[in-house]
Amino acid sequence: xxxxxxxxxxxxxxxxxxxxxxxxxxxxxxxxxxxxxxxxxxxxxxxxxxxxxxxxxxxxxxxxxxxxxxxxxxxxxxxxxxxxxxxxxxxxxxxxxxxxxxxxxxxxxxxxxxxxxxxxxxxxxxxxxxxxxxxxxxxxxxxxxxxxxxxxxxxxxxxxxxxxxxxxxxxxxxxxxxxxxxxxxxxxxxxxxxxxxxxxxxxxxxxxxxxxxxxxxxxxxxxxxxxxxxxxxxxxxxxxxxxxxxxxxxxxxxxxxxxxxxxxxxxxxxxxxxxxxxxxxxxxxxxxxxxxxxxxxxxxxxxxxxxxxxxxxxxxxxxxxxxxxxxxxxxxxxxxxxxxxxxxxxxxxxxxxxxxxx
Amino acid sequence: xxxxxxxxxxxxxxxxxxxxxxxxxxxxxxxxxxxxxxxxxxxxxxxxxxxxxxxxxxxxxxxxxxxxxxxxxxxxxxxxxxxxxxxxxxxxxxxxxxxxxxxxxxxxxxxxxxxxxxxxxxxxxxxxxxxxxxxxxxxxxxxxxxxxxxxxxxxxxxxxxxxxxxxxxxxxxxxxxxxxxxxxxxxxxxxxxxxxxxxxxxxxxxxxxxxxxxxxxxxxxxxxxxxxxxxxxxxxxxxxxxxxxxxxxxxxxxxxxxxxxxxxxxxxxxxxxxxxxxxxxxxxxxxxxxxxxxxxxxxxxxxxxxxxxxxxxxxxxxxxxxxxxxxxxxxxxxxxxxxxxxxxxxxxxxxxxxxxxx
Numbered sequence: 001x002x003x004x005x006x007x008x009x010x011x012x013x014x015x016x017x018x019x020x021x022x023x024x025x026x027x028x029x030x031x032x033x034x035x036x037x038x039x040x041x042x043x044x045x046x047x048x049x050x051x052x053x054x055x056x057x058x059x060x061x062x063x064x065x066x067x068x069x070x071x072x073x074x075x076x077x078x079x080x081x082x083x084x085x086x087x088x089x090x091x092x093x094x095x096x097x098x099x100x101x102x103x104x105x106x107x108x109x110x111x112x113x114x115x116x117x118x119x120x121x122x123x124x125x126x127x128x129x130x131x132x133x134x135x136x137x138x139x140x141x142x143x144x145x146x147x148x149x150x151x152x153x154x155x156x157x158x159x160x161x162x163x164x165x166x167x168x169x170x171x172x173x174x175x176x177x178x179x180x181x182x183x184x185x186x187x188x189x190x191x192x193x194x195x196x197x198x199x200x201x202x203x204x205x206x207x208x209x210x211x212x213x214x215x216x217x218x219x220x221x222x223x224x225x226x227x228x229x230x231x232x233x234x235x236x237x238x239x240x241x242x243x244x245x246x247x248x249x250x251x252x253x254x255x256x257x258x259x260x261x262x263x264x265x266x267x268x269x270x271x272x273x274x275x276x277x278x279x280x281x282x283x284x285x286x287x288x289x290x291x292x293x294x295x296x297x298x299x300x301x302x303x304x305x306x307x308x309x310x311x312x313x314x315x316x317x318x319x320x321x322x323x324x325x326x327x328x329x330x331x332x333x334x335x336x337x338x339x340x341x342x343x344x345x346x347x348x349x350x351x352x353x354x355x356x357x358x
Numbered sequence: 359x360x361x362x363x364x365x366x367x368x369x370x371x372x373x374x375x376x377x378x379x380x381x382x383x384x385x386x387x388x389x390x391x392x393x394x395x396x397x398x399x400x401x402x403x404x405x406x407x408x409x410x411x412x413x414x415x416x417x418x419x420x421x422x423x424x425x426x427x428x429x430x431x432x433x434x435x436x437x438x439x440x441x442x443x444x445x446x447x448x449x450x451x452x453x454x455x456x457x458x459x460x461x462x463x464x465x466x467x468x469x470x471x472x473x474x475x476x477x478x479x480x481x482x483x484x485x486x487x488x489x490x491x492x493x494x495x496x497x498x499x500x501x502x503x504x505x506x507x508x509x510x511x512x513x514x515x516x517x518x519x520x521x522x523x524x525x526x527x528x529x530x531x532x533x534x535x536x537x538x539x540x541x542x543x544x545x546x547x548x549x550x551x552x553x554x555x556x557x558x559x560x561x562x563x564x565x566x567x568x569x570x571x572x573x574x575x576x577x578x579x580x581x582x583x584x585x586x587x588x589x590x591x592x593x594x595x596x597x598x599x600x601x602x603x604x605x606x607x608x609x610x611x612x613x614x615x616x617x618x619x620x621x622x623x624x625x626x627x628x629x630x631x632x633x634x635x636x637x638x639x640x641x642x643x644x645x646x647x648x649x650x651x652x653x654x655x656x657x658x659x660x661x662x663x664x665x666x667x668x669x670x671x672x673x674x675x676x677x678x679x680x681x682x683x684x685x686x687x688x689x690x691x692x693x694x695x696x697x698x699x700x701x702x703x704x705x706x707x708x709x710x711x712x713x714x715x716x
Contacts, residue, residue, distance in 0.1 A: 009368065010367065010368075078436070078440060082436060085505055085511065085512055086505075086506075086507065089505060089507040089508055089511060090507070092677065116514065117475070117502075117512050117513060117514055118511070118512065119511060119513075120500065120502060120513045120514055120515055121514065121515065142478065144475075144478060147443055147444075147447060148444075149444065149447040149448070150447055153443065153447060153476070153477060154443055154475050154476065154477075155475060155477075155478045156474065156475055156478055156479065156514060157478055157479065319450065
């Protein structure tokens with residue numbers, strides 16, 4: 001098992017990464033839990049992993065109950081949040097109750113936001129069971145839900161007490177979701193670490209076979225990179241915005257196609273190719289660089305082109321992005337492979353040229 | 359005009375208190391606003407004070423729009439919150455947009471919680487127009503909404519950029535609401551300042567006539583007391599709980615009677631008398647002390663007895679209180695006039711004796 005420590009102002013917490021951590025879960029949650037526990041999970045993950053989590057609580061003599069939601073990005077909404085609040089109140093959860101978020105990014109975001117806002121904040125522990133949530137969404141304190149008018153529009157910055165990433169849970173993940181998680185892995189290489197990019201080009205076949213060493217090393221490296229960025233910029237005032245590489249396009253794809261039809265990572269993969277093409281148009285990347293990105297994404301079995309929709313649709317969708325300032329579209333582009341930057345001032349013509357080129 | 363500065367970890371902000379501050383509002387908001395502005399108000403306050411707030415924004419060259427909600431505690435709920443989110447998205451509010459909360463405690467709590475959670479946090483300025491919100495709810499960063507199963511169950515700690523308390527707006531406040539605000543004023547005296555209690559006993563007739571000097575001094579004193587407590591305990595881990603004197607009983611009254619039928623301050627007034635009676639039963643207060651409290655509350659034209667409902671109803675209602683730990687009811691009692699403390703371990707018998715005594 002490997003352990004990282006993440007430091008944010010006024011708070012720090014451990015991330016444990018390794019194979020079969022759920023077998024000894026009591027040991028990892030014991031230091032972080034005092035009152036009772038409420039497990040929040042979904043109908044896909046609960047039948048697989050609810051038992052060991054409940055058993056760990058019982059082993060510690062902690063009263064435990066569950067709130068089980070339907071599975072899918074389309075349920076990361078206000079209705080699910082209200083269902084959690086009602087469940088917490090019915091279970092008489094108080095300020096010492098700890099929420100255990102057992103599932104992928106949707107469960108982590110929902111349960112984390114519920115923890116941030118129930119009685120103005122109660123503790124929570126992340127137990128991510130997807131590659132996406134293990135590399136990305138369980139680090140950084142972003143919690144929240146979607147709004148019918150835009151993705152992730154409602155939320156809070158709120159840090160967990162601990163993250164327990166059991167890599168063996170990825171064996172039950174559908175291959176398409178495993179690939180979607182790799183989109184975020186590749187994102188870290190592109191935005192800030194050319195050596196990691198080279199390493200991924202070599203290890204991707206082993207990662208695709210879920211070789212445990214390659215997998216754990218990869219997850220740890222991404223968590224470290226993200227933790228490093230978040231420690232410098234908890235509230236997303238500066239460099240943290242680089243983590244949104246591919247995401248402005250990606251969110252537009254998800255919104256237009258309906259949440260859940262394209263997986264988040266698939267939309268980000270196509271979005272990163274668009275960001276790379278735009279970086280080419282700006283003269284930062286060579287065509288060969290973009291092709292290298294496409295090749296790696298394809299090795300991870302990810303889509304490399306967006307669905308077709310009109311330029312006005314793209315522009316309308318991208319107007320709600322949280323990075324925008326004073327009505328201007330701001331995007332994360334690549335200055336070169338392994339180096340990202342935020343740029344503003346993209347015109348309708350830039351977007352038209354970009355979308356015609358693909 | 360008088361100005362206090364409130365300091366919390368990582369943030370500090372001014373509270374301006376005085377007569378006719380709305381006439382020069384641009385001056386007070388100028389240092390705190392950069393992007394556009396969204397005014398959140400209600401259908402009672404907007405016709406009275408929306409114009410000067412809009413004019414101040416226009417004077418500063420700031421784009422401004424409004425979200426106007428129905429008036430009343432019964433609208434401090436998820437539906438109003440969603441209405442605000444939708445309005446913010448329709449107005450293309452971004453992370454630099456500032457929310458101006460124009461109204462009483464309900465508007466402040468709702469708008470503050472929307473600011474805390476829209477795009478994971480945008481700036482907001484409080485412009486409280488009721489006595490209750492001027493003395494109490496605009497200091498301390500408590501924001502949130504009610505849930506059908508309990509009051510103030512959903513929320514966040516989130517600090518404003520500034521508070522502008524114009525005491526002349528209280529002239530349009532219904533007398534019953536003005537009295538309700540005085541319940542919180544009297545609470546400050548009871549929980550921590552016997553000299554202030556003596557002063558209030560003398561100045562209450564002048565305050566009731568809205569003599570501006572007495573009024574401004576009183577509001578400033580309460581804000582100072584609250585700011586002092588909040589600075590020591592932003593997240594309500596310790597002494598801040600004392601501010602809930604009368605509130606556990608008060609919340610029970612509000613929940614049982616339906617939000618809005620008893621004003622918050624009225625319920626707190628009756629709740630403080632119950633807390634005093636309980637303190638008598640515990641041997642801390644003399645009957646004469648409780649009578650002194652009742653006399654002052656009556657001078658402020660406040661109710662001093664709760665509505666009648668069964669003991670089991672009281673106990674069920676009080677079980678959801680956020681101060682509770684491990685299922686035990688915890689209450690703020692008075693060790694003596696001017697000194698409050700939190701005590702746990704109240705039994706069904708204590709409550710029965712208390713409720714039979716009144």
